[in-house]
Amino acid sequence: MSSSDSNSSSVDDPNPNPKPLDNQLETLNLEQGSDSIIIQNDDDEEGRQQDQGSSLNGSLNVNSDNHEQDDRIGLVRNVVWRRTNSEMEVDVNGPSSPSSSGYAGERGSSGVSEDDEIQEVAKDSALHGVFDSQAAWLPGKRHVDEVFSVNMKRKREKQAIIISQSLNSFDLVPSIAITEDDASISWRKRKKHFFILSHSGKPIYSRYGDEHKLAGFSATLQAIISFVENGGDRVKLVRAGKHQVVFLVKGPIYLVCISCTEEPYESLRGQLELIYGQMILILTKSVNRCFEKNPKFDMTPLLGGTDVVFSSLIHSFSWNPATFLHAYTCLPLAYGTRQAAGAILHDVADSGVLFAILMCKHKVVSLVGAQKASLHPDDMLLLSNFIMSSESFRQVKLTFIRLLSFHSFLSLLVPLFITIESLLVMGGSIALKSALPHLSPKRTSESFSPICLPRYNPMAFLYAYVHYLDVDTYLMLLTTSSDAFYHLKDCRIRIEMVLLKSNVLSEVQRSMLDGEMHVEDLPGDPLSRFGSASHLGEHQEPTDSPGRFREPFAGIGGPAGLWHFIYRSIYLEQYVSSEFSAPINSPQQQKRLYRAYQKIYASMHDNGNGPHKTQFRRDENYVLLCWVTPDFELYAAFDPLADKGLAIKTCNRVCQWVKDVENEIFLLGASPFSW
Amino acid sequence: MPSRRRALLKVIILGDSGVGKTSLMNQYPLNLAVISLVLILYVNKKFSNQYKATIGADFLTKEVQFEDRLFTLQIWDTAGQERFQSLGVAFYRGADCCVLVYDVNSVKSFDNLNNWREEFLIQASPSDPENFPFVVLGNKVDVDGGNSRVVSEKKARAWCASKGNIPYFETSAKEGVNVEEAFQCIAKNALTSEEEEEIYLPDTIDVGSSSQHRSTGCEC
Numbered sequence: 001m002s003s004s005d006s007n008s009s010s011v012d013d014p015n016p017n018p019k020p021l022d023n024q025l026e027t028l029n030l031e032q033g034s035d036s037i038i039i040q041n042d043d044d045e046e047g048r049q050q051d052q053g054s055s056l057n058g059s060l061n062v063n064s065d066n067h068e069q070d071d072r073i074g075l076v077r078n079v080v081w082r083r084t085n086s087e088m089e090v091d092v093n094g095p096s097s098p099s100s101s102g103y104a105g106e107r108g109s110s111g112v113s114e115d116d117e118i119q120e121v122a123k124d125s126a127l128h129g130v131f132d133s134q135a136a137w138l139p140g141k142r143h144v145d146e147v148f149s150v151n152m153k154r155k156r157e158k159q160a161i162i163i164s165q166s167l168n169s170f171d172l173v174p175s176i177a178i179t180e181d182d183a184s185i186s187w188r189k190r191k192k193h194f195f196i197l198s199h200s201g202k203p204i205y206s207r208y209g210d211e212h213k214l215a216g217f218s219a220t221l222q223a224i225i226s227f228v229e230n231g232g233d234r235v236k237l238v239r240a241g242k243h244q245v246v247f248l249v250k251g252p253i254y255l256v257c258i259s260c261t262e263e264p265y266e267s268l269r270g271q272l273e274l275i276y277g278q279m280i281l282i283l284t285k286s287v288n289r290c291f292e293k294n295p296k297f298d299m300t301p302l303l304g305g306t307d308v309v310f311s312s313l314i315h316s317f318s319w320n321p322a323t324f325l326h327a328y329t330c331l332p333l334a335y336g337t338r339q340a341a342g343a344i345l346h347d348v349a350d351s352g353v354l355f356a357i358l359m360c361k362h363k364v365v366s367l368v369g370a371q372k373a374s375l376h377p378d379d380m381l382l383l384s385n386f387i388m389s390s391e392s393f394r395q396v397k398l399t400f401i402r403l404l405s406f407h408s409f410l411s412l413l414v415p416l417f418i419t420i421e422s423l424l425v426m427g428g429s430i431a432l433k434s435a436l437p438h439l440s441p442k443r444t445s446e447s448f449s450p451i452c453l454p455r456y457n458p459m460a461f462l463y464a465y466v467h468y469l470d471v472d473t474y475l476m477l478l479t480t481s482s483d484a485f486y487h488l489k490d491c492r493i494r495i496e497m498v499l500l501k502s503n504v505l506s507e508v509q510r511s512m513l514d515g516e517m518h519v520e521d522l523p524g525d526p527l528s529r530f531g532s533a534s535h536l537g538e539h540q541e542p543t544d545s546p547g548r549f550r551e552p553f554a555g556i557g558g559p560a561g562l563w564h565f566i567y568r569s570i571y572l573e574q575y576v577s578s579e580f581s582a583p584i585n586s587p588q589q590q591k592r593l594y595r596a597y598q599k600i601y602a603s604m605h606d607n608g609n610g611p612h613k614t615q616f617r618r619d620e621n622y623v624l625l626c627w628v629t630p631d632f633e634l635y636a637a638f639d640p641l642a643d644k645g646l647a648i649k650t651c652n653r654v655c656q657w658v659k660d661v662e663n664e665i666f667l668l669g670a671s672p673f674s675w
Numbered sequence: 676m677p678s679r680r681r682a683l684l685k686v687i688i689l690g691d692s693g694v695g696k697t698s699l700m701n702q703y704p705l706n707l708a709v710i711s712l713v714l715i716l717y718v719n720k721k722f723s724n725q726y727k728a729t730i731g732a733d734f735l736t737k738e739v740q741f742e743d744r745l746f747t748l749q750i751w752d753t754a755g756q757e758r759f760q761s762l763g764v765a766f767y768r769g770a771d772c773c774v775l776v777y778d779v780n781s782v783k784s785f786d787n788l789n790n791w792r793e794e795f796l797i798q799a800s801p802s803d804p805e806n807f808p809f810v811v812l813g814n815k816v817d818v819d820g821g822n823s824r825v826v827s828e829k830k831a832r833a834w835c836a837s838k839g840n841i842p843y844f845e846t847s848a849k850e851g852v853n854v855e856e857a858f859q860c861i862a863k864n865a866l867t868s869e870e871e872e873e874i875y876l877p878d879t880i881d882v883g884s885s886s887q888h889r890s891t892g893c894e895c
Contacts, residue, residue, distance in 0.1 A: 200769020202683055202749065212681055215736040215749035219685075226765025286877035294802070295769035298683055302875055452877070460878040480880045 181213035193258040194275060194314060197222055198291065204253070204299045205279075205307075207314055211300060221256050225249060237265050248272040252291035253279070263595060264602035267324055271317050274378065278313050280454040281382045282306055284461055312389035313382070318591045320362060320381070324598050325633075327568050327575040328377045331363040332516060335663040337507045341366035342667075344498040348477065348491040354462065355478040356495075359384055360508050364667060365473070376455035377573050383451065383464070387474060393447050393466045446492065448485045451478075467492050469499065473508055515579040517665065519558030519565065522650070523657055557581060559653075560646040561639030563622070564593060567658045568633040569666060576658060576665045584637070592621065597635050600626050604633070616644060625651055632658075682744060685769055686861055687751045687799075689791040690776035691784040694814050741862040748861065767799035772808045772861050777826070779813045779845070785826045785834075792838065808864035809841045812857055817847040 180187040187209050195214075196205040201222030203211040211218075225247055228235040238245040246268040248255040255272040279287075283302055290297045317323050330338075345356040345368040354373050358365040362384050369375055387393050445468065450461040465477040465488035475495060477488045499505050557563040563584055568575040580590050604615060604626055615626040623638040625647050634655060638647050662668065737748045751766065773795050777784040792809065801807045813831050816824070828845060835841040842864065844857040 198769065199765075200685060201751075202685060202769065212683055212738075212747040213736060215683055215747055219749055219751060222765065230765065283875070284877035287875075290875065296685070296771055297769070300683070450879075457880050460880040462880050482879055 180209040182217045195256045197254045199252040251288045266602045267598050277454040284452040285458040309389045313385050322381045327573045328380050332665050340502040341504045357476045360473045379453040379455045517578045519562045522558045560650040561642035563637045565636040683747045684771040685749050686772045687770045688774045694776045694778040694784050739862045746862045774810045776812045778815050779826045780823045811843045813845045816845045
């Protein structure tokens, strides 16, 4: 487990008291609503347990009858680690010895010293820039990049050792792609698993490993869920040592997350909700009818080819604040520029387009909805993830093929995928290319695809016309009419012309280079502005006297040790996040901060203890300051040695700063949310 | 992706305890991922009396090739049947095939096949119970050189014929007689019952307020 999150104010102790001397009686803590239910494993069925050597109990026991295996696995583990350190999600636990149980996590205290060692190495390599999460992240399933999976069978172990030794000596990373399954050590070491399965226990999706090979595992999950349901109850969370198993039941679809990342339950559950939403976006909730008609229904073919969409979404759980803030973010643009883009989108929205959205990567340039139609930020997140992760929307030839496999079920009857090279069709795109010669020469394409917005209407499809204007910027026109392709194409041509004329696209490019707000640019002492808005700290005890107020630019970050902030406007459902700067440079530092924000967000919105208005939290990594008002939420990270009073003052200045530039960083007015 | 997609079949193995179900499954020297779950729940004091229950089930997967298709059999084995009822419908839901196992050396285990079959049909309530694919396995034919056998093959086949020509195999999990064939048959049986792939066709949003948004019925 990473050493990063050792915050003292964390939630429950994940280790319930194991009963000594009775190794069959470990306890699980099963939280069901407000009731805490203890699941115990006892030796009622000792015969079976001995046979199978496996039991799902507090520590997810594993066989350890074979000590010489441990050494070998130690070797093996090194290699596995070496290969997978680029993945950010690999557990660095002590060795799990082989067992036949489904999911093995920790092995008790004996693994602790091992942990430390490995972490040292991990940190080392991180410092040397061995990995970079953005660069190392590859779309698609992770099992492909595994060196090998170690089968529990001893026969194979010998082979594995040979491989691992040769790897150690040559430091090579061969691309032997062997599929993981639940017997693979590498699979067990994954820090965060996601599973989708049907109510009959058939696997639908697994983040790691081959779904078919995990059929037994998903059956186990179904049995657990169904068992609790039979008692008229619902299983929400099982804690097993440092692992949390989070369950989400959506009719005939079961979603499960198994994680040892110490993220709060609420966050993990929110992530499962988003994964479900992504599935609905691709298929609509009509899949439920298939299960009603036929419980045997196997959903995997319908999701064929969409692995990359889910893995991209799961990846965004560790970098995109939209996944827990339920807000979207805008690309900073001059007010006039955004207005110009909004005006032309408005024009087409009046002609039968339900939503017109112009985005650059995951940031909104402008968006317009038809009257009374409102777009939920989660839908935008899922839609843009779907578009961006599917290479098919970018390239002409791929589009056709891949979309057919995506939606082969639909293309049979509704052959809507019309993909035409814009070069052939329209002078506009030629003009685009000559106007922006530095853009990728990749030919842009247009696609027409059925999608469902789960928050708008989970039962039915809309049709999305998608067109990339340049490498990162894309236009989405959503309609209810399945034969609107040519109309939307005309709309796009008009929009593209206007955007070119008004230089919106080049402004977008420039903004992408400039990035978001930089903490170093935080304007100076705003004392003169006091009184113009409510200010954090007015009700705080005066921990500092005005005379001591100073600007300790420590050489890194912004004033008063400000490292980073996120500001979320509640009314606009938008957020702005400052650009990462020193010392939050490396991807894993950013991910750690992201997780810290996620945790503090959950604690601020915890119904049990909250709602809180402010929170000041100091640990060895940061000072986190959180301020929630009816209008906005501010999350700020400071140097761990930052002065409390100064930090509060700085937060006030950040809020003022955001207000001063809100015309540029937010999409104001004409928002579909205000209908 | 192979040209024909892999199919996953849920197979449930039922039969009296001691007939050798588990050894039947474990016999495969293949790359089996044996997952067993023995989860015994005791709920805290508040509920403990009425809630105390036991589930026990083994799950494993086995890949079988039949003709040009690869099947993954998701095999659900029962354990401690008398307590196992607690899983009920959830256990049987969505089964593609049911394997009934008896011990040829035990009349009682043979007589109980009827109960197991009916229990399954009630719990799983398949859409076409008459044609639901069952397979019957007479196990332990090798015990004592066959001298202790009490259920004749003829009798077993007669029962199978009376229940809609259930395929019948005699197996010895110990020796592996016919086991491979039996699993091939399971895949085949489940395959024949596989319904024609239906076209998945959700609705299109109908924005009722203005007719121009109406779905134009292209879905037909």
